[in-house]
Amino acid sequence: MSRKDTDFFQSIRRSVKLSYIISSLLPLLILIYVLHQFVFPKVGYEVAQDIQIYLILVVIISVLGLFFLLRETNKSISSAETLQSKLNSLIGITKQFRETLYVDILLESIVKSAMHLNSAESGSLLLYDDAGDLRFKVLVGDRGQKIKDHAVKRGEGITGWVAEKGEAAIINDTSKDKRFNAQFDKESGYRTRSIMCVPLVHSNEVIGVIEVLNKRNGSFSEEDQRLLYSLADQASISIAQSRSFESRHSDLIHITELLVSAQDFHTPEKRGHARRTASYANMIAKEVGLSEGELKVLYYAGLFHDIGLLKVSVHERTQKEKIKQHPQLGYDMTNPVSIWKDASELILNHHERYDGAGYPAGKNGNDIPVGAKILSVASTFDVLTSTYSYKEKIDYRRAINEIETYSGKQFDPEIVKAFKTAIQNSDLIDD
């Protein structure tokens, strides 16, 4: 929440407190004064004593009343404050949507925003495919990727129901709702306690659904649902725009998708790494202030930074020297393709270090292209915060600290600074 908003709510609190005190305690004090000055001297000691006892009772009741009134008012102001803060986030988020052209980055950002706004543990977004089934496009949180390839039929489970009816659903106890399909929980090992799901509608047609699972504190409310609806409205427009942008680049998109899938297949232990690196690099680059053209080059470099590993066989992966060839191999693969020529330079340099101790050329400082320095931070951040078959993940805050430790050594301090701001301003980290 902005400073202006905080000041506004503080001033409301102060005025309410003051007006309550004036309206309830001031008349009482005047009454006590009048009684002491004019009434008690005339009525005699015994009557005055009785009146005083009543007065003390009235004062106690007034103070208690004032206390409860203030408490209730504070609660209402706090909810208004939370709502204001969420609306502010929503405005920021929708602006971010408008600026994101690539569907995969956009969809992930939509789900993360929905989780952040509703304090949910996990979330997902499904879109209809050509066969009329809902397909998971993004899964964020501990639900894992095991169910990602599953299709949801029309009307099946909560998501299928929402998509078919075009209506939202809030289920705060899944065990009591017949529509809930426990199959996905069985397969993923995740326990879904509560769900809020709304349809994504564009041109009066349901194109998919967005759902958030397991509210961290309490239950999903009507207010949460209204916020998710607003987000879904903006998201649907942005998805349609991105799709139209991408359909104009259809062949390129298919080839890119093919190569990213090939990387996921070749190194399944790092599945999703390329997409996430591209997404983090995009966030950092925007903070650094790169142009739209540079963002595009960096996006492809993010997706293909490790593509050279496709030429390192499973048996060779234990040989350090062979692994170290992947930036050069990646460069050789992408450089001849005119649209990826600029990206190939970043791919070649993504393992160079700021202090000159990297590879393949041992370049240092400003001899390394900015995009490559961004990729280096983005890729490391993803490795630290993802669970791979060979390692556990660490949380986002620890990962930021870890990267800061290597600022000026492995990473350019300026890029680390931009990275920290970008991640802290994103929905990855709760306020």
Ligand SMILES: [Fe+2]
């Ligand atoms: Fe690499």
